[in-house]
Amino acid sequence: MPNAESRYDLDFGTEDGTLGGTLHPHRVDAEGKLRTKDVDAITVLTAISNLSTDIKALVTTQNSLTTDVKNLTTTQNSLTTDLKGLSIDIKALATTQNSLTTDVKNLTTTNNSLTTDLKSLTTDIKALITTLSGQLPASLGQKTAAASLSVTLPSGMPSLNTKISGTDDGQSTGTERVFVNTIKNQILNAKDRAQTISYADFGTKDQRVTQISYTAVSIGTGAGFTARKTISYTLVGNSYRRDSISWTLV
Numbered sequence: 302m303p304n305a306e307s308r309y310d311l312d313f314g315t316e317d318g319t320l321g322g323t324l325h326p327h328r329v330d331a332e333g334k335l336r337t338k339d340v341d342a343i344t345v346l347t348a349i350s351n352l353s354t355d356i357k358a359l360v361t362t363q364n365s366l367t368t369d370v371k372n373l374t375t376t377q378n379s380l381t382t383d384l385k386g387l388s389i390d391i392k393a394l395a396t397t398q399n400s401l402t403t404d405v406k407n408l409t410t411t412n413n414s415l416t417t418d419l420k421s422l423t424t425d426i427k428a429l430i431t432t433l434s435g436q437l438p439a440s441l442g443q444k445t446a447a448a449s450l451s452v453t454l455p456s457g458m459p460s461l462n463t464k465i466s467g468t469d470d471g472q473s474t475g476t477e478r479v480f481v482n483t484i485k486n487q488i489l490n491a492k493d494r495a496q497t498i499s500y501a502d503f504g505t506k507d508q509r510v511t512q513i514s515y516t517a518v519s520i521g522t523g524a525g526f527t528a529r530k531t532i533s534y535t536l537v538g539n540s541y542r543r544d545s546i547s548w549t550l551v
Contacts, residue, residue: 484520485528485548491517501534509534509541514551527551 438444468475497514515528529549534541
């Protein structure tokens with residue numbers, strides 16, 4: 302048990318209980334009885350000043366605690382706001398994830414559709430190849446008309462020079478005679494052949510034909526499809542003598 306001499310409370314009182322009595326601090330002795338001791342005013346004031354300082358320190362501590370509580374509340378509110386924002390972000394992320402999942406599913410569906418289309422196209426190509434292969438001769442070489450693959454030549458294809466030959470006696474051992482079917486000959490033998498005649502000194506005694514141009518639309522038009530016969534003359538005395546005839550394609 303602590304020494305009674307050191308046990309003091311903060312109460313003060315007078316001996317006779319009146320305001321004019323002598324002021325004494327209360328203390329408790331070893332037997333728990335109250336005892337009084339005379340104190341002067343300076344001691345009392347000092348005690349009151351110390352008590353006031355302690356109260357002010359207590360108030361300052363309380364204010365500091367109040368400020369800390371306010372700051373803690375502000376921090377808690379900020380954390381609550383951050384938590385709400387985080388919750389919104391998580392919801393937005395979940396929505397985005399769901400959208401991406403849907404896009405992936407749609408892409409998978411499209412990919413499956415393209416795969417099906419590709420398989421169908423491959424089947425069609427195989428069937429076409431089989432059809433074309435069936436139209437080709439089984440082997441190379443000359444075939445009968447029924448066993449040959451027909452070919453259609455383009456209508457705009459230019460005429461070709463072809464060689465036609467035969468023998469005097471019709472036998473393979475006979476003398477070969479060759480006829481070359483040139484474009485000029487094709488133009489001259491065409492059913493729609495047209496001609497244009499050019500003259501020199503027309504209407505005089507020296508009038509003469511200088512060239513004849515032949516064309517046939519069925520053979521071709523434009524450059525290279527005009528067969529031109531040019532006649533050359535030499536003036537001998539008072540008359541023109543025909544010397545030569547030449548052919549050109551213009």
